[in-house]
Amino acid sequence: MISLRNVSKAYPRSGDALREVSFRLGKGEFAFLTGPSGAGKSTVLELIHFQTRPTDGEVRVSRYHSKRIRRRDIPALRRRVGFVFQDFKLLERLTAAENVAFALEVIGTPRREIAGRVQRLLSQVGLAARARSRPSELSGGERQRVAVARALATEPRILLADEPTGNLDPDAAGGVFELFRMLNRLGTAVLMATHDADFVRRHAEIRRLELEDGRLVRDSAA
Amino acid sequence: MRALREALAGFRRTPLLCALSIGAIGLSLVILGLFGLVAHNIGGAIGDVERRVEVVGYLLDDAASEQVRAARRELEALPAVESVRYVSKDEALERARRDLVEFSNVYGELLVNPLPASFHLRLREGFRTPEAVSETASLLAAYPFIEEARFGDEWVERLFALRSAATGIALALGGGFALVAMLLIVTTVRMAILARGEEIEIMQIVGAREGYIQRPFLLEGAVTGLVGGLLALGVTRLAFVVFPARFAAIESLAWLPHLWTAAGVATAAALGLLAAAFSVHREVGRAYGPS
Incomplete structure (x- = not known):
């Protein structure tokens, strides 16, 4: 489903972000992407989401290939790959339901279907009762659930999460993580970047890909 | 429809900058229009003279x-x-x-x-x-x-030279102002894009098509140009009506051919679109292109 082969990424100003990173993530798999800040976790996620391209090596996501993908195919790829951020990236002027509806609208969902799908998505993340609340009226954990509901709007096969629990208290973090596990049990592959070593240790059963200074130094599945 | 709604929202967001862009593109086209009027009438006079040569x-x-x-x-x-x-x-x-x-x-x-x-x-x-x-x-x-x-070689040649000069001055001045107008539209659209940066980022993340994101901004540029062009047409027409009445020496001016006015307004819209496309390509296109 996801394959990185000898992927390197260098930025003109900051230099090497990744060096010869290789791994595969199969259908329905769950993995942590760990490492200290600046290790290259976000770069890996951006490469998989085709927000950037590798300087060397190749990234494959489903049938899309970093060397061959056409510009017009990128939206289709991103609909298969949901993305959740540490800072939620919700639109403050919109309610929880409108934030989710926004995603459905921009991908061209018929107007008559949007309300029903929003309700289902918010129910799925346990937030049906807060549909009319604005992000400023929600707790951190609730905001992240709205963000997850929005990421699920496109029915992705893969969910990328960049420090999704970084801004949350332990209870809220646990709740969001359980949500990811539930989605994973339903068949969505999850790649979750985190620098919280304790959190990762507590879930030793989950595959761990450890980055350090742009190199993949450990893959617990290997 | 959505693109038009978003484009109009863009005008409400930065009204002063939009007005400046419209004014600048209007001014550039008024200059082109006035010189065009002179060139057209000199052309008509040359035609009359030629018939009597x-x-x-x-x-x-x-x-x-x-x-x-x-x-x-x-x-x-x-x-x-x-x-x-x-x-x-x-x-x-x-x-x-x-x-x-x-x-x-x-x-x-x-x-x-x-x-x-x-x-x-x-x-x-x-x-x-x-x-x-x-x-x-x-x-x-x-x-x-x-x-x-x-x-009558001397005066035929002088009329021809005058027409060439009027056309040259119109193109140089109009071109200069058109460039300024385009830079203003580039800035206006860029500001509109930055003002909606969060929304655009989310659209890109969830998989919106590039055209879906770009259309409102392109439309905003085209509408800015179009309104500027219509403004220029109105001002030129006003000058055409007012000046001959003030100056008895100007007996009968001919108004510009419809093709010229239509081409002028269409050019304004096209310049607006081009300027917007430049901004959009720089600010929005990056998320889709190789980097």
Whole structure:
């Protein structure tokens, strides 16, 4: 489903972000992407989401290939790959339901279907009762659930999460993580970047890909 | 529909900058419009003059009538020549007496007719340019019995030069202002994009198509250009109505052809679109292109 082969990424100003990173993530798999800040976790996620391209090596996501993908195919790829951020990236002027509806609208969902799908998505993340609340009226954990509901709007096969629990208290973090596990049990592959070593240790059963200074130094599945 | 709604929201977000862009593109096109009006009217005047252009060849008094008849036939056969009129010495004197009344006494007392006979050549359409007129005059002057061939060369050429200058100035000034207008539209659209940066980022993340994101901004640029173009058309029309009324010397100006005005407004919209496309490509396109 996801394959990185000898992927390197260098930025003109900051230099090497990744060096010869290789791994595969199969259908329905769950993995942590760990490492200290600046290790290259976000770069890996951006490469998989085709927000950037590798300087060397190749990234494959489903049938899309970093060397061959056409510009017009990128939206289709991103609909298969949901993305959740540490800072939620919700639109403050919109309610929880409108934030989710926004995603459905921009991908061209018929107007008559949007309300029903929003309700289902918010129910799925346990937030049906807060549909009319604005992000400023929600707790951190609730905001992240709205963000997850929005990421699920496109029915992705893969969910990328960049420090999704970084801004949350332990209870809220646990709740969001359980949500990811539930989605994973339903068949969505999850790649979750985190620098919280304790959190990762507590879930030793989950595959761990450890980055350090742009190199993949450990893959617990290997 | 959504794109139009979003584009109009863009105008509400930065009204001053939008007004500046519209004003600048309007000003550039007013300048083009006014100079276009001048060039068009000079063109019309040139057309009138051209229709009246005559090449006149004055004959030596000792020209043999047989030679003159043969020359007339040859001249009539020239492709540039529409008609050849022969004015004899007597006719010339008669006309002088009739047209130049103040000299009628002088002409009345003459013992010898001093006026020469002449050929008056009218030229066909397409052969009335300064070059063609000059060439026909040279052919006429080449006959040995022709003393002199004349045509209104100086003022025809001056009118042509004036039209060229008006066109050149219009293009230079209009082009300069159009560039300024485009830079303003680039900035306006860029600010609109930055103001909606969060939304655009989310659209890109969830998989919106590039065109879906770009259309409102492109439309905003095109509408800015279009409104600027219509503004310019209105101001030019106002000038066209007001100025001839103020200045008696300007008797009758002709309004620009519809094709010109339509092309002007369409050009304004196209410039707006182009400027917006530049901004959009820089600010939005990055998320889809290789980097």
